[in-house]
Amino acid sequence: MLALIVGAALTFPIWTDGTVAAVRATPSPQVQAPPLFAVQCAGCHGEEGLGTAKGPALAMNQRVAEQSPDQLTAYLQRGNVAAGMPSFADLSVSDRAVLVRYLLRLNVDTITKPAPIAPTTPITWGAPQPGDWRTYNGSDSGNRYSPLEQITTANVATLKLKWVFPIQYFGLETTPLAADGVLYVTAPNQVIAIDAQTGGQLWQYSRPPSAGMVGDARLGTNRGVALLRDKIYFVTDNAHLLALDRASGKLFWEMQMAPDTTGQHFGGTIAPLIVHDTVVAGVAGADHGIRGFVAAFAVETGAVVWRTWTVPRRGEPGSETWQGTEPVTGGGSTWLTGSYDAASDTLYWATGNPWPDSNDVDRPGDNLYTNCVLALNARTGELKWHYQFTPHDLNDRDATEPNVLVDTVYQGKPSALLLHADRNGFFYVLDRTNGKVLLAKPFLRRVDWASRIGLDGRPVVKDPRGCPSDAANWSSTAYSPQTRLYYFLALEECVGNKPGGYPDQTGQRFLRAVNIETGDIAWEVPQPGAARAKTWSGVLATAGGLIFYGQPNGGFAAVDQGNGKALWHFPTNVRMKASPMTFAVAGKQYVAVAAGPNILCFGL
Secondary structure, three states: OOEEEEOOOOOEEOOOOOOOOHHHHHEOOOOOOOOHHHHHHHHHOOOOOOOOOOOOOOOOOHHHHOOOOHHHHHHHHEEHHHEEOOOOOOOOHHHHHHHHHHHHHOOOOOOOOOOOOOOOOOOEEEEEOOOOOOOOOOOOOOOEEEEEOOOOOOOOOHEEEEEEOOOOOOOOOOOEEEOOOOEEEEEEOOOEEEEOOOOOOOEEEOOOOOOOOOOOHHHHOOOOEEEEEEEEEEEEOEEEEEEEEEOOEEEEEEOOOOOOOOOOOOOOOOOEEEEEOOEEOOOOOOOOOOOEEEEEOOOOOOEEEEEEOOOOOOOOOOOHHOOOOOOOOOOOOOOOEEEEEOOOOOEEEOOOOOOOOOOOOOOOOOOOOOOOOEEOOOOOOOOEEEEOOOOOOOOOOOOOOOOOOHHHEEOOEEEEEEEOOOOEEEEEEEEEEOEEEEEEEOOOOOOOEEEEEEOOEEEEEEOOOOOOOOOOOOOOOOOOOOOEEEEEEEOOOOOOOOOOOOOOOEEEEEEEEOOOOOEEEEEEEEEEEEOOOOOOOEEEOOOEEEEEEEEEEEEEEEEEEOOHHHHEEEOOOOOOOOOOOOEEEOOOEEEEEEEOEEEEEEOO
C-alpha cells in the first residue's frame, strides 16, 4: 500500500513497509512570478523557475538558496557568459532587486548545507605548536619543508583520504593554515574555518566579487591567509586587506592597500605574511598596468607602517633604468608571499614583469625593480640590495617564484643562502647577505634566450624573446637538509617561430631534484600528459623522507626524496593548481591540498 508523508515542501511517497518509493521536490508555498521574471528569465528557466532544456531550475536550487541578496545581485549584474547566463547589468537597481526577492522566495524551503558545527574541542589561541602550519609556506624561510615524521617512506602507502571539504569554485590555489585544531582556507573573496579533524565548517566569511577586476583577480584567484593571535588577515580581489576574528569570521577592520587606484589595475591574490606586528602584502595587476609595491600594515588597525614601490618615479634610485616616458604604470607586481630572515631582520620579496610586458618601445633600459628579488629592512621597507634575474624583460618572465632561505655549509663554509628556480630557466644560489650570485645554471634542456649568467651576475643575452618564458612558476618549492636537494616543478616547453619549430613545443612538466652545490639534476619524474595552462602545483618535503606534490593533470602523489621513487598516488581527476601542506593535531599527522573545488585531507 502506498502512503504519503509530507513535510518541509518535500513529498515522500513510501510503501507501508517503510521503503522509499520515490522522492520529488516541489517549491512551496506557491509563489507568483513577477512580470519581469516572465520577460527576462522564463524563456530559459521556465515560467515557475522549474527549469527547461535551456536552463537549470531556480526553484529548490541549493546553490541559489545559499547566496545572500548581495551575492545574487552581483551575479545578476555580472552574469556568467561562459555558461550561457547573460549579464543583467542593463536592468535598473530596482528591477534586479525584484528578481532577487523572487529567487529567494522560490527557495525559502530549499534544503541547504548543515549549519556550522561546533569545534570538537574548545577553541583557545595557544602558543605555536610543532604540528602547526601558521604561515603560507609553513615557515618564514619560504622553504616548504616540515619536521613532521609520522608519515614516512615505510608507511605512506597506507595513507587514506580522511575528509573532503567542497567549495563552489573550481580553480582553488589556496594553501590551508593550521593552528589550534582549525584549518583556514580561501576561495574568491571567501575565508572558511574548518575543523581539522572532521572537516566540518566552523564559520565562513564572504563578499560578492568586485566589479572591474582584470587578470587573476577577476578569476577569483586567492592563495591563503595570514594568522596572528586572535585575527586572520585576508586580501580581497580588489586589494583590500581585511582583519577577521579567528573565532567567528567577523570583520574587525578593512584597509585599501593602494593609496591611489586612479588609472591602475590593482588586484589581490596573495597570502599575506606576518612580520613583527605588521601584515606584509603585495599586489597583482602588472600585466594590465600598475605601479607595484609591497607594504606593511599595523596588525591592530591596518594603518600603513611602510611602503616600498617596485617602479621608481623620476629622480628616485633606479629611475635611470627607464629611459623612455616616466613609467607611471610600469608593472612590477608583488603577488607572491615573501620570505623573512629574523637573524638579519630582512624581508625577501619577488617582483613581476614590466609593463607593457612585450612592447619595449617606450621603456629602454633594465627596468628596475621588475623581475627582481628585493632584500628589504623588515621594519622600514628600506632596500638593502636587489638582484634582477631578467633585465629588460620582453617575454613575461616574472621573478615571482619562491625565494627559499637556507643556512648550510656551501662550498666548504657556513653560508646564508637564497635558492631560486626562475621562470627564465636558470637555477640560482645567492648569498642572501649581499645578493651575490654563487651559482646560476640552466635546469632545462633548452635555454636559448641567454647563453649563461656572467661573472657580474648579468645574463649574457642571445635572443630576449627566446625560450623559455615559463620554466618554473609561483608554486611552492622545498629544500631538504636530509638530501641537500632542491625540489620543484619545471616545464620543458619552447614555442617560437624559428624554422622547423621546436621538438618539445607542446611542453611537458617534470618534478625535478637539483643538487644545490652543482646545479645538476639529481633525478626527475616526468608528469603524464601534455602541459596545460595554469596548472602549476607545488611540492612539500617532510622529515619522513617524502616529497608530496600535485600532479598537474590530475593526481596527488608522494615520492622518495632520495631517488624520486613513486610510493603513493591518489587520483584527483582534476587539474592541480595548489601547493600541499602538512599539520598535526591530537598526535596525528595529516597532509592537505586543494584539488579543483575541494580541500582534501589525508592521514594514516
